[in-house]
Amino acid sequence: MAWVFALLLLFAPSVSAEHAAPRLMSDSPEYCAELLGRFAALGPQVSSQSRALAEEGRKLCLEGQSRSGIAKLRRALKEAQREE
Amino acid sequence: MxxxxxxxxxxxxxxxxxxxxxxxxxxxxxxxxxxxxxxxxxxxxxxTAGTLSRQIDDAIRADALGLQEAWRSGGTAAVVDAIGERLAVDIDDHAIYLLADSAGLRIGGNLDRWPAVAQASWSWSADTVRRDGVAVPARMHHVPLGQGHRLLVGRDATDREKLxxxxxxxxxxxxxxxxxxxxxxxxxxxxxxxxxxxxxxxxAGAIAAGDLTRRVPLSAQRDEFDQLGASMNAMLDRIDQLMVGIKGVSDSIAHDLRTPIARARMRLENALMSAPDEETLRAAMETTVADLDGISRVFQALLRIAEAEAGARRAAFAPFDLAQVLADAAEVYGALAEERGQHLQTSWPDKLEMVGDRDMVLQAIANLLDNAVKFTPQGGTIRLNASAPARDRREISVCDEGPGLAPEDRARAGERFFRADPSRALPGSGLGLSLVKAVAALHGGGLRLGDAQAGAERTGLEARLILSSRA
Missing domain, CATH: 1.10.287 (Helix Hairpins)
Known part of the structure; x- marks a missing residue:
């Protein structure tokens, strides 16, 4: 029986490591909110194109599609950054 | 069984x-x-995959250096701001950052906690992170910042793994x-x-079985195998030629030596049976001994020809001055010609260096001069010339004022025991030119026979011995 426990112990770390892998937080609704805050902080001088992208991102985040919403918001921020 | x-x-x-x-x-x-x-x-x-890996590592390294710079200039807050800005414009969504304090607690970045494999300071690691609950491969670089703070910079390596x-x-x-x-x-x-x-x-099998007429068929490709086949065929032709030669020699020996041996035997028998006195018997025995010496000389000449043709003497090749050899031959035959009322004219350069068998070359020149002396009438002139027409070629020419050789006889002049009609009355074995021809072949050359004075009543014979001066 001892070898069965040894085998279990051998496999145990890999199984637990799978569950213990760190999680990426940049696809969460909270991160949506953070990006919206960053965009708002840019002020009114941003272009309408950036604004439209940010609006699309906001809607997607509200619909629960955080990753798509975050992608749009990032493109809006990138566009605004380029305009500066 | x-x-x-x-x-x-x-x-x-x-x-x-x-x-x-x-x-x-x-x-x-x-x-x-x-x-x-x-x-x-x-x-x-x-x-491909290697280049992509190197590009990822370069991007991570540059990113980490930038954040280290931010740490030095503004501390924790500056690093958190810089990470936030970089994540905000990461359209590909590949970037991974984590800034942790001395207790390992997260201060900034998009990773919820420090990975277990990334404990060693200032090192690289490959691990998995969870994105939407799914484990994805990641390449990460962790850097100590000071005051126990640690920075982790990484990239999502899904694309690289797919590739x-x-x-x-x-x-x-x-x-x-x-x-x-x-x-x-x-x-x-x-x-x-x-x-x-x-x-x-x-x-090869057919030849080993006794069919010497078989040859290797050659294709039109003329490749290495055809070259090998051609070499084999040339070798077989040569063997065939030698076999015919051996047969010819055997026939010639049987034919040409049978008569003198039979004559010697008859002379001894007659002397034994009917010699009136001891003096007659002695005279018959002396004549027989001279005949047997002649037979012995023929065998010696045959052996020398065989030796030359087999190339066995090539191992004894050495450098020598052909001019000296010509001078030696001219000295002996000049005296002989003088005795017979002939004149020997000579001409060659001071030096004629070559590599070969000196004794064999001397024997060949002697045979040519011997023939010339034999056939030139009293008062005639024999010319012995030599030159170096090319760097590796030597030519020796002996011209006489004898009756010359008919064109059909010239072709057979090198055959063993061949004697043209005008020479049958003169002493000789018919082996002189055979030896000259064999010596020429041994030295990579040949023997050419022609008229010494074309169009004259007595054309004479020009024997041109061509030798290669290199071994």
Whole structure:
């Protein structure tokens, strides 16, 4: 029986490591909110194109599609950054 | 009962097959083909997946250096701001950052906690992170910042892993196809080699069985096998020629020496039976001894010709001055010509260096001069000339004022025991020019016979001995 426990112990770390892998937080609704805050902080001088992208991102985040919403918001921020 | 014998035969056949040149060439081909394939795969991997990995590492390294700079200039807050800005414009969503304090607690970045594998300071690691609950591969670099703070910079390596998987599959299939091609190519190569060598092998077998007329068939490709076949055919022609020569010599010896031996025997028998006194008997015996000496000289000449033709004396080749050899011959035959009321004219450069068998060359020149003295009438002139028309060529010419040789006799003049009609009345064995011809061949040259004075009543004979001056 001892070898069965040894085998279990051998496999145990890999199984637990799978569950213990760190999680990426940049696809969460909270991160949506953070990006919206960053965009708002840019002020009114941003272009309408950036604004439209940010609006699309906001809607997607509200619909629960955080990753798509975050992608749009990032493109809006990138566009605004380029305009500066 | 025959099973073990058959088994042994099978192993022997397999052993012979593995030792065969065809198998070895085929194996070499297969190994080279597969080595080329491995080299190609390595270059492909290094140029695609390798390049992508290096690009990822370079981007991570540059990113980490930028954040270290931010730490030095503004501390924790500056690093958190910089990470936030970089994540905000990370459209590809590949960037991974984590700033942790001395207790390992998260201060900034998009990773919820420090990975277990990234504990060592200032090192690289490959691990997985969870994105939407799914584990994805990541390449990470962790850097200590000071005051126990640690920074982790990484990239999502999903694309790189996909490319690696695709490449691995493609290369695996390619390798399988390459192995199949290598085996098929090796088999075809072995078969082609066997086919090309079969003709030569069959010819050699037929000759070994006694059929000397067989020759290796040559193809129109004129490749290395045809060259080998041509060499074999040339060798067989030469052997054939030598066999005919040996047969001719045997016939000639039987024909030409039978008469003098029979004559000597008859003379001795007559003397024994009917000599009136001891003096007559003694005279008959002396004549017989002289006849036997002549026979002995013929055998000696035959041996020298055989020696020259076999090339056995080539090992004794050494550098010598041909001018000196000509001077020696001219001294002996000049005196002989003078005794007979003839005049010997000579002309050659001061030095005529060459490599060869000095004694054989001297013998050949002596034979030519001997013939010239024999056939030139009293008061006539014999000319002995030598020159170096090319760097590696020496020519010796002996011209007499004798009756010359008919064109049909010139072609046969080098044959053993051949004597043209005008010379039959003169002493000689018919071996002189045979030896000259053999010596010329031994020295990579030849013997040319022509008229000394074309159009004259007595054309005379010009014997031109051509020698190569290099061994």
């Amino acid at each position: 025959t099973a073990p014998a058959e088994e042994n035969g099978g192993w022997r056949d397999l052993g012979a097959y593995l030792k065969s040149a065809g198998f070895r060439f085929a194996t070499l081909f297969a190994v080279l083909f597969l080595a080329a394939m491995v080299g190609f795969a390595f270059m492909l991997w290094w140029g 690696r998987t695709l490449l691995s599959e493609a290369l695996l299939w390619s390798f399988a196809v390459a192995v199949a091609f290598a085996i098929a190519g090796a088999a075809a190569l072995r078969r082609a080699l066997g086919e090309r060598l079969r003709a030569a092998s069959m010819t």
